[in-house]
Amino acid sequence: MEEQNKYLDLLYKQYKNKENIISEIINLKAIQNLPKGTEHFVSDLHGEFNAFQHLLRNGSGNVKEKINDVFNNELTDKEKQILASLIYYPEQKLKHIEKLIDTNWYRQTIDQLIRLIKFSASKYTRSKLRKSLPKRFSYIIEELLYQVKTNTDKKEYYNQIISDVLTLKQGNALIIDLCYTIQRLVIDHLHVVGDIYDRGPEPDKIIDALIDYHSVDIQWGNHDIIWIGAAAGSPLCMMNIIRISARYNNLDIIEDTYGINLRPLLTYAEKYYLDNEAFRPKPTPETYSSKEELLETTKMHQAAAILQFKLEEQLVQRRPEFDMDHRKLLSHTNFDQLTVSIKGKEHPLTNTCFMTVNPDKPSVLTPEEEEIIERLMQNFIHSEKLKRHTDFLVKKGNMYLVYNDNLLIHGCVPLNKDGSLKEFKLTDGSYKGKELLDFFETSLRKAYTCPETYDDFNTDLLWYLWSGENSSLFGKKEMTTFERYFIEDKSTHIEEKNAYYTLRENEETISFILSEFGLYKDDSHLINGHTPVKEIKGETPIKAGGKMLVIDGGFSKPYQKTTGIAGYTLLYNSYGMQLVAHKPFSSVEEVILQNDDIVSIKRIVDRPVERKYVRDTTIGSSLQGQINDLTKLLNYLPY
Ligand SMILES: O=P(O)(O)OC[C@H]1O[C@](O)(COP(=O)(O)O)[C@@H](O)[C@@H]1O
Numbered sequence: 044m045e046e047q048n049k050y051l052d053l054l055y056k057q058y059k060n061k062e063n064i065i066s067e068i069i070n071l072k073a074i075q076n077l078p079k080g081t082e083h084f085v086s087d088l089h090g091e092f093n094a095f096q097h098l099l100r101n102g103s104g105n106v107k108e109k110i111n112d113v114f115n116n117e118l119t120d121k122e123k124q125i126l127a128s129l130i131y132y133p134e135q136k137l138k139h140i141e142k143l144i145d146t147n148w149y150r151q152t153i154d155q156l157i158r159l160i161k162f163s164a165s166k167y168t169r170s171k172l173r174k175s176l177p178k179r180f181s182y183i184i185e186e187l188l189y190q191v192k193t194n195t196d197k198k199e200y201y202n203q204i205i206s207d208v209l210t211l212k213q214g215n216a217l218i219i220d221l222c223y224t225i226q227r228l229v230i231d232h233l234h235v236v237g238d239i240y241d242r243g244p245e246p247d248k249i250i251d252a253l254i255d256y257h258s259v260d261i262q263w264g265n266h267d268i269i270w271i272g273a274a275a276g277s278p279l280c281m282m283n284i285i286r287i288s289a290r291y292n293n294l295d296i297i298e299d300t301y302g303i304n305l306r307p308l309l310t311y312a313e314k315y316y317l318d319n320e321a322f323r324p325k326p327t328p329e330t331y332s333s334k335e336e337l338l339e340t341t342k343m344h345q346a347a348a349i350l351q352f353k354l355e356e357q358l359v360q361r362r363p364e365f366d367m368d369h370r371k372l373l374s375h376t377n378f379d380q381l382t383v384s385i386k387g388k389e390h391p392l393t394n395t396c397f398m399t400v401n402p403d404k405p406s407v408l409t410p411e412e413e414e415i416i417e418r419l420m421q422n423f424i425h426s427e428k429l430k431r432h433t434d435f436l437v438k439k440g441n442m443y444l445v446y447n448d449n450l451l452i453h454g455c456v457p458l459n460k461d462g463s464l465k466e467f468k469l470t471d472g473s474y475k476g477k478e479l480l481d482f483f484e485t486s487l488r489k490a491y492t493c494p495e496t497y498d499d500f501n502t503d504l505l506w507y508l509w510s511g512e513n514s515s516l517f518g519k520k521e522m523t524t525f526e527r528y529f530i531e532d533k534s535t536h537i538e539e540k541n542a543y544y545t546l547r548e549n550e551e552t553i554s555f556i557l558s559e560f561g562l563y564k565d566d567s568h569l570i571n572g573h574t575p576v577k578e579i580k581g582e583t584p585i586k587a588g589g590k591m592l593v594i595d596g597g598f599s600k601p602y603q604k605t606t607g608i609a610g611y612t613l614l615y616n617s618y619g620m621q622l623v624a625h626k627p628f629s630s631v632e633e634v635i636l637q638n639d640d641i642v643s644i645k646r647i648v649d650r651p652v653e654r655k656y657v658r659d660t661t662i663g664s665s666l667q668g669q670i671n672d673l674t675k676l677l678n679y680l681p682y
């Protein structure tokens with residue numbers, strides 16, 4: 044009781060008088076009765092910044108939808124398309140049509156944009172709208188927004204405002220701000236369901252865009268974990284990201300973007316490695332300035348792979364509880380015969396590059412390698428930009444998220460074949476289901492705080508999250524990286540998926556998992572990224588009677604051949620959920636010149652019987668908490 048009174052006294056200090064408390068209660072109750080804001084779900088962005096920023100700009104087709112709603116029969120399809128591309132890329136579009144536009148165009152366009160803002164903001168309070176307005180024209184925009192068409196005196200006044208804006212040559216600036224306001228208003232909150240990093244060229248730009256975004260959360264993907272791992276002082280995670288970056292010809296991200304000096308690694312690689320077909324970077328020929336550059340990358344790719352395999356054997360050795368002995372493939376290699384023994388079968392090795400491996404002690408690093416790893420590790424830990432980016436990932440990210448009655452997880456919840464939760468047994472305890480994911484998250488946060496310790500349990504667990512059998516982010520039995528480089532027999536490349544991936548087709552399985560995370564309602568969903576949905580092969584992203592949604596459609600360009608599309612995203616507004624399929628993004632120029640968009644095909648996932656309001660959401664419950672506290676405070680006050 045005393046505690047509660049103390050709390051109420053404190054709360055009172057914030058509001059100062061009864062009138063303020065009452066007006067806050069009224070305000071909060073009004074918000075509760077607004078329709079729920081639109082959530083936007085994206086995943087597996089894999090460094091494809093251009094495609095990603097296009098989605099932010101068009102709100103996965105939401106901007107177009109608003110244009111259709113407001114200008115239904117008033118504008119032709121072509122006019123709507125032009126207006127849409129102006130809203131997506133206002134600066135570039137204005138430049139492109141510069142010679143064609145006059146005062147009339149400005150007046151008409153400003154009017155259209157204001158009408159769109161009004162329509163898109165109808166779900167928000169005035170105060171929230173005000174906060175969304177750009178600073179430089181906020182006063183003018185507010186005047187224009189709240190104009191009453193019928194009042195002739197006022198009409199004159201608004202016309203005057205626009206004339207002044209145009210005379211002062213501020214027309215473009217105002218239009219640009221109005222366009223960005225629309226982009227901002229059509230999406231209330233963004234969820235990134237993992238895998239921002241790797242394969243594509245500009246993950247850093249994605250993170251910068253997310254840092255600036257008005258409301259976002261992240262569920263970590265396995266590819267994000269290895270970057271967090273590198274910043275957390277895991278040499279193995281670091282070597283893996285160098286290897287992947289070399290494989291996709293993206294070493295620039297490490298060198299130029301994050302300012303990490305790869306020279307020592309290059310000098311070392313030049314000394315030991317030759318050209319090797321299996322290690323040539325994935326083909327993006329236009330980005331090679333020369334044959335020498337291609338060769339350098341091929342050599343570094345081999346160096347990073349071999350160092351990764353050595354470090355991996357050491358980790359497996361010191362962590363018997365990870366049960367990864369079968370991954371010590373260097374130890375299972377016969378370096379005379381050039382064969383490797385896997386699951387009792389000998390396989391010939393091709394394209395080998397074991398020049399620095401001591402056959403008697405294959406996991407031992409040479410002193411030169413030790414020194415290179417230490418230097419690189421220090422560079423990674425002390426890269427200011429990398430730290431800013433991984434800090435953001437750690438701050439805004441989680442292993443999973445329960446939000447508005449949905450469960451968001453990048454990979455899976457590991458299951459046994461019979462559908463029960465799969466247990467991860469460790470020396471100090473065993474974990475499954477929600478507890479397992481919580482355990483992973485706690486360990487990750489601990490590892491991240493001590494980057495200078497390289498081989499403690501928590502840091503090693505980051506590697507386990509990348510490739511361990513019980514990792515909720517990997518979801519497969521083992522990662523066959525070694526086999527993919529050195530063995531021709533493709534059957535050894537297969538990575539067996541956890542039972543989850545077949546069982547998630549069943550509604551009972553999904554309901555069971557949702558209940559493990561405290562979700563019992565009929566309209567809850569489980570949302571995953573991670574596994575590309577192969578539309579070409581007839582796979583569907585909507586599973587388990589609509590309770591399970593997989594939104595990895597592969598933004599990753601190198602993966603588009605296998606998926607047949609460029610990605611799925613999900614929209615969840617007050618009327619329900621819609622899955623959006625996107626065609627590959629061509630280029631910003633294409634959008635501006637042809638007014639072409641990535642055609643989005645929408646599929647309604649479900650339409651609840653009743654419209655959802657803020658009071659039905661996660662934020663709504665916290666607002667209700669505040670309303671309850673303030674009501675208590677009112678009753679507590681003596682007068
Ligand atoms: O196509 P690549 O570059 O060989 O990568 C394949 C590897 O990527 C993985 O699929 C993990 O990445 P994803 O999370 O994008 O699926 C591994 O399971 C696999 O070994």
Ligand SMILES: [Mn+2]
Nearest residue numbers: 238264265573
């Ligand atoms: Mn993934």
